[in-house]
Structure formats: structure tokens, C-alpha cells
Amino acid sequence: MTNPTITERGPEDAKTSGPAAEQARREEELIQRVLDSFAQTPDARLQELMNSLVRHLHSFIRDVRLTEGEWDAAIQFLTAVGQITDDRRQEFVLLSDVLGASMQVIGVNNPADGEATESTVFGPFFVEDAPEIRKGEDISGGAAGQPSWVEGTVRNTRGEPIPDARIEVWEADEDGFYDVQYDDQRVAGRAFLRSDADGAYAFWGLTPTPYPIPHDGPVGQLLEATKRSPVRASHLHFMVTAPGCRRLITHIFVEGDPQLDVGDSVFGVKDSLIRRFEEQQSGTPTPDGRDLGDRTWTRTRFDIILADADA
Template sequence: MLDLNKDNITQVVLERFANTPDPRLKEIMSSLIQHLHGFARDVKLTEQEWAQAIDFLTRVGHITDDKRQEFILLSDTLGLSMLTVAINNDKPEGCTESTVFGPFYVSNAPEYALGDDVANGANGTPCFVKGSVKGLDGEPVAGASIEVWQSDDDGSYDVQKPHLDSMQGRGVLHTDSEGNYYFRSIVAVPYPIPDDGPVGQMLNLTNNHPWRPAHLHFMIKADGYETLVTHVFRRDSRYLDSDVVFGVRKSLVVDWVEQADGTYLLEYDFVLNPSNS
């Protein structure tokens, strides 16, 4: 009969998982067990604290639905999402850098022709966005799919407004034969992540703010190239140095230039990494 105690339980648990057939799953589970047990020992975790942690994670699950992903917010605000991105997107010099996906992406966004207004009625200062999509060797990437999404001037995404009849501030476009893209939208503004749930409570208790700097989301796909998920940030935005989800990368921060008529111009060229497949 096993005589389990605080000194031998970790090894016993590891042996219980030792026959996991999938090598990668075995590696992940073994490391997870060791780190979780090590964490509990390091902080001398009490039973009450562990019960509070379970309650916290339960509330994260309860508030998550098809419109709100609190687990992504939790991963983002702990820096884990950005760490995973950095680990898995170590691209050659010259490629556009990736950043966090975020919780507000929606599939099946409407298709737009180049030059169209993807804001589709979203409130904000008009902005014209243009640039190119090229490969690492400078070749234009024709027909690349570009998905864009952003908040409105109030700092809210369309999925946060259930009364809307159609999607706003998001759409899918395709580059022309020279790899160029251009569309109309609105100027990005800083906004807070949803902080009325358990993640917001965590931020408040740890004296952290919920704000993200102004940015426009991009996801670019093209045959023969790795998919790029990234943002383009406004250089004059607040919170660039304290993004709540740690997503800012220097190469993605650019000027949004005010024009004589009060509108803005954003120019950004993307460089994709060739895929190995």
C-alpha cells in the first residue's frame, strides 16, 4: 500500500502517467505535473487558496460563451498568449512579426472589394489603409486573404453589441495582382478589455489596468506562406508600454498620419514567411 506524503506524491503521480502512449502528451503532462506541484510547494499553497483558485477558474468558464472568451483574456493578461506566439513564430529577419490573436476574432466576416469601407457604419474618424503583401524575397503576393478587425470609437467591437444587425469594423479583402491592398475604415483608439468578470477582478487586485493601445488587427493567408496574425499599432497611442496583454512589438508601431481634411492615412507593408510545406 502506498504511503503518500508531500515529499513523494509528485513522483507517484508522474509514474501514474508514465505509460501515456503519445510521447508529446506524456512530455506535456509530466512537465505540467512537476511545475504545478513545484508551484504549490514554493508558495506553500493553502487548501483555502486552492479552493479560491478553483472558484476563479470556474467563474472564468461560466462567463465564457460564443461572444466572450474569458480564458483567452486570462491567457493574454498573464502573458502566456504572447509567450506562445513568440516561441512559435521565430521568423527570419525581414518578416512581419506576429502578435496575440485576441478574443474578438469572428469567422465568416463579410467580403469586401479593395477600396471598400470595412467600418460599415462603425463610429469613428475616417481612415484610409493601404500597403502591400510580399514574400521574404520581395515577390508580390497576389490574391492573399487579408482579414481585418477593430473596435469602434467607443472602444467596443461589434460582437460586444448584440443589437447590431450586421458586422462592423471587420472584413475580408484580397490583394491585387501586384500584392497591394487598400480599404477604408476608422482610426483605431485605445480600449479596455472586458473587465467586469473574473479576469478584471484579478487585474484590479494586482493593481493592473485593463487597457490596450490603439491597433488594427490583421490575419493574412496565402498559399505557400505561413499565416500571419498581427496588429498595427498607433505610435501616438497611450498604453504602448503597458499593454494589458503584452502584445506590442516595436516593428508594428507606426504613424497614422492626419490628412488636410481631418481623415487619417495608415500605410503598412507586410512581409510573409514562406511555408515549409
């Protein structure tokens, strides 16, 4: 792969003669030198990525006429993002999310495929090795919140049930915190289960509530500086995998949540993923006979359709 000569221009006055034209020539010459430095990259895809990155980055710098102070501030910001990131908090994922980059990557890599369930952001709070539960058991692990019965089926785009699909689910408690945001090593509000022979699944969780993404770090400072809300619309995370199918990472959102009208801080809401969580009065019989005493609860249905892996 060879690097084409740079043809795009900078400021409009670069088309004239004089100092402006000389300045534009120097800027374009630098871009070309950087591109040429990657000319011997053995991996063609890596070379393509680096070439495009260089072009877009330099184009941005030239377009806004970035100052040295602004570039230094950007480096300090990214340094702070890295410094606050650890094995329990991923600030770079948050940054990707609030810039809409996560959703754009998801859209590019999960093209529309008939009736397949739409994907949305992964988020920073997934944890490997969640406990396994059986159909109808509870993922809450003692987390505070209103009980919610979630059920549905897993099928492919031809309508065929998918047995033994692995369904990872995780969510925040009623205070808006995931288990990993506490310091006591609790495991709550997360688990995985498998669909049965008919593709059906069911579990008890918590009725989702709105909550802010962590905003006590550099990403929060960015949101504050731009007068953006850190609040996410109420949601429940799913990751569904099955042989021969494209992995699905998605949420379901709560119909009627006022935050849907205000906006989701990470742009994750899709209309097809909004579900009604039907309020059940205390004393209403539960699907599995569970005794909830005098507590109210909700129920919802989420039928999942997986695209083929080669779609």
C-alpha cells in the same frame, strides 16, 4: 517515454533530517506517482506535456506553500472564467492574454525569420465568416469613428509579391467596442479582402483608439486586485494567409498613442508594428476620390512580409 525519478527538492531544510525531510520525501513521492500514472500514454507528445505540467504545477505549489484556501479560490476563479465564457465572449483568452501566456505561445511558434512581419496576440474578438470587400472598400460597416485609409503590400521574405493573399481585418469602434459586444447582431469594423496581382491591398477603416478589454468579469477582478490597467494600446487587427506561407496574426499600433508609454494590458506591442497614422485635414483629397465632406481622416501604410510555411 519513461518518467525519470524526481530529483528536484522542495524547501532548503529538506536537505536536513527530521520532519522537514520526511515532508519533502512525501511531496516528491506524490509527484513521482502522478508522473508514473501517465507512463502508458500512447501519444508521446501528450505524455511529455502532462509530465511537464505536473512538474511545474507541483513545483509552484511547493514553492509558495499554497494553502487549501488559496487553491479553492483558484478553482472558483477558473470556474467563474468558464461560466462567463460563451460564443461571443472568451474569458479564457483574456486570462491567457493578461498573463502574457498568449504572447509567449506566439513567440515560441513564430521564431524570427529575417524581415518577416512580427506576430502578436489574436485576441478574443475574431469572428469567422466576416464579409468580403474589394480593394479600397470600407470595413467599418457604419461603426463610429474617424475614417482611416490603410494600404500596403503583401510579400514573402524574398521580396516577391504575393497575389490573392487573404487579409482579415477587425477593430473596435471609437467607443472601444467590437461589433460582437453589442446585442443587435451588427457586423461592423471587420471584413476580409485579397491582395491584387501585385500583392497590393487597401481599405477604409477607422483610426484606432485605446480601449479597455472586458473587465466586468473575473479577469477584470484579477486586474483590479493587482492594480493593473485593463486598457489596450490603440490597434488594428490583421490575420493574413497565403499558400506556402506561415499564417500571420498581428496588429498595427498608432504612433504617438500615450498608452504605448503606459503599457498594453496584454503585452501585445512590438516596436516594428507601430505605424504613423497621418492626420489629414477636411477637404484633403482621398486616395480613391471618396467624399468625406468636412471630416478629418488619417492614412497609414503597412507592408506585410510573410514567412515561408516551413521556416
